[in-house]
Amino acid sequence: MDTSYDAIVIGGGSAGLSFARHAAGLGAKVALIERGKLGGTCVNRGCVPKKMLWTVADALWRAGGLTRSGLLGPTPQVDMERLCAARADKLQSIRDSYRGKLSEAGVTVIEDEAAMSAPGEVTVQGEKLHAPRIVLATGGHPIRPKMEGAELAETSDDVLEWTALPGSMVVIGGGYIGCEMAAIHAALGARVTLVTDTDRVLTEFSENAAKVGQRNMQAQGIRIIAGCAPAALRAVEDGLELALDSDTTIRAEKVVAATGRAPNLGVLGALQERVKLSDKGVIEIDECFETSLPGLHAVGDCADRLPLTPVAVADGETLARQLFGEHRDPVALRDVATTAFVLPPVGEVGQPAQGTIFEEEESTPLAAGVRADGPQDYWGLGGSEAAVTSVSLVGEGAQEAVAWAGQMLLHRPDRARMLRALGVHPTLSEAPMG
Structure with missing residues (x-):
């Protein structure tokens, strides 16, 4: 095993994978250490299996509303055996894809437990590996409430x-x-x-x-x-x-x-006392993702950023460019869109604040005319006359629309110009423009 690298990243989730691939692509010699399955929380225990389950739930929810209104027959039942098999196949295909991309990039992948034994030094499989830059991308884990049982x-x-x-x-x-x-x-x-x-x-x-x-x-x-x-x-x-x-x-x-969730910090060992945490209990970092321990960086859910996969991926690439390419500032968290995959989804981008001009409307979608449950739609715009700075959506398709809204907000459009865009009839998108 090689023992000297330009960078060692601990954690093969979204942030670690992104950093390793981009750093290697910029010519760095990189080792990635992962104790579990490649893909981290998002692929194995989060976004991907959740979205697959939500897709089935969404179909049943739509069908159930039509069934209860008498327009459809009995709601179909879920074949869990097939669903679990499809889930396992998809997750494995994603992990295989990551493994192939790391190999093509020339990243050394070590699948084992890692421990930091000193600044710039990581012990794995009985070997001491060294690099001037260590990147923590160890993610987090769910925590249980403090109660009996x-x-x-x-x-x-x-x-x-x-x-x-x-x-x-x-x-x-x-x-x-x-x-x-x-x-x-x-x-x-x-x-x-x-x-x-x-x-x-x-x-x-x-x-x-x-x-x-x-x-x-x-x-x-x-x-x-x-x-x-x-x-x-x-x-x-x-x-x-x-x-x-x-x-x-x-x-x-x-x-x-x-x-809630807490960061995985066990890899730090005795060095944990030298790494400052934020008020939220995650690793405090500067604009270059560096921690209070020089040469140690943190990205992903263990760092004091938004615990969202797109942020982790972007931050991993940004750090790679900062260390081995041209400097890039981290993405502004105010411009990050997010969605709760409830039924229908709730999506938001920007930060609606007290005292800003805020226009909003709640409405009943046309689909309620044929469904028994009648979900409500909602849109809200925040900001000022000079610039719209937030968009809030509740409705079918909100998870897709809010991402496009995020791209729009980067240009800080004013309300008058937004009125020039017409929505599609009959959908939620036309409501703000009416």
Whole structure:
């Protein structure tokens, strides 16, 4: 094994893969160390399997609304065996593709545990590897709530490997991960209760968009209990029992904790004391992704950026260019679009702020005329007369439209010019222009 490199990246998820490929493409000698499966959280336990499951749930949700209105026959059932096989095949094909691209780029891939033994030094497979630049791309892991019996709860990692669907489940946590798990499994046929200690769900999104998303979840049949921190979780004969307080309990086959994530920092060993963390508990970095330990950089979910795959990929490439090519500034987080894959999706880009001009409208889509559940649509524009700086959407296709909105906002369009663009009739897109 070679022991000297220009850069060593620890972690083969979205950020680490992006850094390694681009750094090698710029002529650097790079080693990538991954203790698990290539692709990290996004490919193996996150975005990709979630989106595949959501695709099935979305189809069932649409069909179910038409069935309940009497326009379609019985809602089809999910063949979980085939779905799991399709999921496994897709994930393996992605991992194989990554492996091939790393090989073509000349990246040395080492599949084993790594440990930093000193600045610029990584120990793996009994060898000490050296590089002037070490890049942490170790990602994060789900954390469980602090309550009695929390170890009985499952996490999003577990959910996305289920091979059978529960008849009932409780989700603890009202962020986008918890809401996605709730919406998807409600559409797949489970009786779902969501419990959150916040006053509403989807707190990552602006209030009015989130409230429409919450009402759509409730219309889907999801019971939402807000402002409540569960006290204990116990095993009972027919599943699990979640105690909300001394008098109130909920029973379900499965309880899922979606109560946040924490960075994977074990690789730092004794050096962890020299690496400063932000108030959010992730690694603090500067504009060049460098930590408080010189020569140590961090990208992806372990760093103090947005924990989103597109950000991780962009930051990995940006760091590679900063170190081995022409300088590039990190992408501005205010321009990053994001979506909660509930039903219908909630999408947003920009940061709606108090005191800015904000135009919005909630409407009933034409599809409600033939569906029994009648989800609501929503759009909102934030900014000033001189520039629109945020777009919020709730509706079918919001996950695609919000990305295009993000590209539009880079040019800071003014409201008057936006009025010149006409939407497609009859869709949500025409509403802001009417």
